[in-house]
Amino acid sequence: MWTVKKMLALHVLLCGVLLLEAAPAQESSVAIDADFPGGNIVVDSIEGDVVKLRPDLRDTQGDWFYFAFRVKGAQGRTVRFVFDHDNRIGARGPAVSRDGGLNWKFLSSEPGFNSRQFSFQFGPEDEEVRFATSFVYTQAHWDRFLAKQPDLRASVLCKSRKGRDVELLRLGNAEARFGCFVSARHHCCEMMANFVIEGILEEVLSDGDDGAWLRENVSFFIVPFVDKDGVEDGDQGKNRRPHDHNRDYHQAIYPEVRAIKTQLPEAMEGKEYIFLDIHCPWLRGGKYNEALYSPGPESPKMIAALKKFCDLLEVRQQGAIIPYKESNNLPYGQGWNTASNYQGAADAPIQMASKTWAAGQPNCVLGITFEVPYANAEGAVVDDVSCRELGRNMAKCFRRFLTAP
Numbered sequence: 001m002w003t004v005k006k007m008l009a010l011h012v013l014l015c016g017v018l019l020l021e022a023a024p025a026q027e028s029s030v031a032i033d034a035d036f037p038g039g040n041i042v043v044d045s046i047e048g049d050v051v052k053l054r055p056d057l058r059d060t061q062g063d064w065f066y067f068a069f070r071v072k073g074a075q076g077r078t079v080r081f082v083f084d085h086d087n088r089i090g091a092r093g094p095a096v097s098r099d100g101g102l103n104w105k106f107l108s109s110e111p112g113f114n115s116r117q118f119s120f121q122f123g124p125e126d127e128e129v130r131f132a133t134s135f136v137y138t139q140a141h142w143d144r145f146l147a148k149q150p151d152l153r154a155s156v157l158c159k160s161r162k163g164r165d166v167e168l169l170r171l172g173n174a175e176a177r178f179g180c181f182v183s184a185r186h187h188c189c190e191m192m193a194n195f196v197i198e199g200i201l202e203e204v205l206s207d208g209d210d211g212a213w214l215r216e217n218v219s220f221f222i223v224p225f226v227d228k229d230g231v232e233d234g235d236q237g238k239n240r241r242p243h244d245h246n247r248d249y250h251q252a253i254y255p256e257v258r259a260i261k262t263q264l265p266e267a268m269e270g271k272e273y274i275f276l277d278i279h280c281p282w283l284r285g286g287k288y289n290e291a292l293y294s295p296g297p298e299s300p301k302m303i304a305a306l307k308k309f310c311d312l313l314e315v316r317q318q319g320a321i322i323p324y325k326e327s328n329n330l331p332y333g334q335g336w337n338t339a340s341n342y343q344g345a346a347d348a349p350i351q352m353a354s355k356t357w358a359a360g361q362p363n364c365v366l367g368i369t370f371e372v373p374y375a376n377a378e379g380a381v382v383d384d385v386s387c388r389e390l391g392r393n394m395a396k397c398f399r400r401f402l403t404a405p
Contacts, residue, residue, distance in 0.1 A: 030079065031072045036101065036130075037138040038191075040234035041069035044084070049077055054084040057236060064236040065283045066189035068132035070101075074122040081131070082117040089115050090133060091284040091376035096120070097130040102144075104135040106383070111376040115284065133283070134374040135384055137191040138231055142167065142224055145198055151205060158259035160228045166256050169222040170267075171204065176219045178402045179273030181264055183223040186246035186354060188230030188237030190280035192372050195384045197224055197278065199391020210396045218398065221267050226256050246277070247342065249357035250350045261357070268363060274398060275358035275367040280374050288335060290376045292317075292390070293328040294368055295337040299359045303332075305366040309401050316393035321386035322377045366401065370394075 032051065034041045044052040055067045065088050071079070083089065093107030093114075107118060122129060130136070146152050157168035172180075182200060184193035201222070204214045214220075227245045230237040238244055248257040282289045294310060297303055310326040317324040330337045342351045358367030372390070373382045380386065 030074045030077070032069055033072075034069045034234060036070065037140060037232050038068050038101075038132075038136040038234045039070070040236075041067050043069075049079050051079060051081045052084070053081060055088065055236070056234075059241045060236045061239040061241050064189070064238050066133050066234075066236050068130065068136050068234055070128055070130040071122070072128050074129070075124050075126055076122060078119055078121045080117060080119045086115045087283055087285075089113060089118060090374045091290060092381065093118055094131040095134050095136070095375075097132075097136070098126065098128075100128065101130050101136055102141075104132070104384070106375060106381070109381075111290070111379065133189065134191055134280075134382075135195070137194040139167070139225070139228075142194070145201075149201070149205060152201070157223055157263065158255045160255060162229045162233075164228050164232065166226075166228045166259070167224055168263075169201075169224070170220065171201075171222075172215050172218045172220045174219050176217050177271060178217055179219045179221065179268040179271035180398055181221045181223075181268070181273060181275045181358075182278070183226050183260075183276075183354070184278045185224065185228075185231055185237070186226045186277060187244060187279060188225070188227040188235050190237070190278075192280050192374060192382060192387050193278035194224055195387035196370075196372060196391040196394070197222065198384075199388035199393075200395045201391075202388060203392040203395035206392075210399050213399050214395060218402070219267065219271060219273075221264060223256070223260065226260070227254075228256065243351050246279075246353050247351035249354055250352040260354075265361060268361075270363070272363055272365045272402070274401065275355065275361075275364050276394070277354045277358075277369045279369055279371050281371040283374060284376070287328070288330055288371070290373050291328050291378050292322050292324045292370065292372060293330055294370050296329055296331040297355060297359055297367065298332045298339075302355075302359045302367055306368050308404065309366055309368065309397060312397040312400050312404075313394065316397055317390070320389055320393060322372075322380050322382060322390050 030046055032043050040056050042054050042056045055065060091111040091113060095104040096107050097104045146154060154167050154169050157166040160166050182197055184197055204211055225231045227237050245254050245257060248254050252258045252261060294306060314324055314326050355367045355369050358364045375382050
């Protein structure tokens with residue numbers, strides 16, 4: 001028998017069911033982290049579809065701009081990411097990866113992107129999307145490149161401070177008359193340099209005349225990650241306290257630098273050799289941040305050698321994606337390229353860059369660095385394709401430089 005009490009209870013239950021059915025589905029919460037090789041971010045707040053965030057500067061002296069983070073749970077939403085101030089985002093917007101960081105593409109196909117914030121529309125299948133200053137390149141990417149090159153066998157330069165293997169690649173002819181040292185990531189956030197190294201290696205291993213000549217006549221000594229811990233941990237690297245790896249060639253507090261200073265002279269004994277250290281500049285804006293260039297050396301011998309190499313490279317880059325002119329270079333004594341830039345703090349008063357150390361080696365015939373922009377070079381896109389092309393052309397110039405009178 002239905003009593004009034006039972007009927008009221010049934011009514012309440014039915015109303016509750018109807019309310020549950022009518023209630024909108026709860027939006028999934030957006031999760032942001034940097035828990036992957038190369039990851040770096042500090043999230044200050046997530047309010048609705050607006051995220052406020054900033055780079056993790058950790059042990060950086062002053063400010064820098066590197067970030068790399070992933071977003072989960074934002075499918076079907078448009079989220080706005082706002083950084084703490086300007087000059088956090090590169091000229092073509094953030095680099096974006098939808099496949100777990102294997103492949104990257106800039107958010108904008110044109111330069112001039114907002115330097116502080118961006119919005120991203122996540123598709124229904126975008127369970128995880130990564131964003132970064134530029135194309136993140138870690139040991140996993142290097143290993144993937146080596147896997148496609150069966151003739152390459154990497155060895156170990158040394159152990160990092162944290163016990164990681166620091167890769168060393170030796171190829172070519174160990175008994176050759178000439179040698180060539182190539183390095184990247186003295187500042188660990190400068191990832192585009194690694195794609196240039198890939199291009200150099202592709203040319204050395206190619207079936208063409210230049211590749212065959214380089215393998216027969218040059219002994220290569222290549223260190224793809226000088227600051228290995230910083231690369232994997234996602235540090236800024238630049239201006240690391242008490243000084244960074246590219247200011248360490250006097251004190252040699254880092255095991256990677258000590259190993260280079262010890263092993264490279266031994267490997268290059270009796271050879272005339274090129275020393276090329278590849279960097280990326282400041283993030284964006286101005287002639288010396290959105291153009292390919294070399295900071296000029298102080299030594300008159302190296303000034304002449306740099307001009308010789310750069311004249312060759314200018315010819316090779318004609319018609320290439322990334323433009324280059326020898327007049328782009330920043331002479332020693334101008335802009336940031338001065339002695340005062342290498343004056344350290346009280347705990348490290350004397351600092352020396354890699355190319356300066358190399359210029360003092362008796363059989364180094366060319367000791368230089370090149371600055372490869374993060375995203376934009378005089379209107380041209382700087383990406384994995386254009387950087388590999390640059391590397392192949394640099395390798396061709398090695399032959400011409402070494403054989404020219």
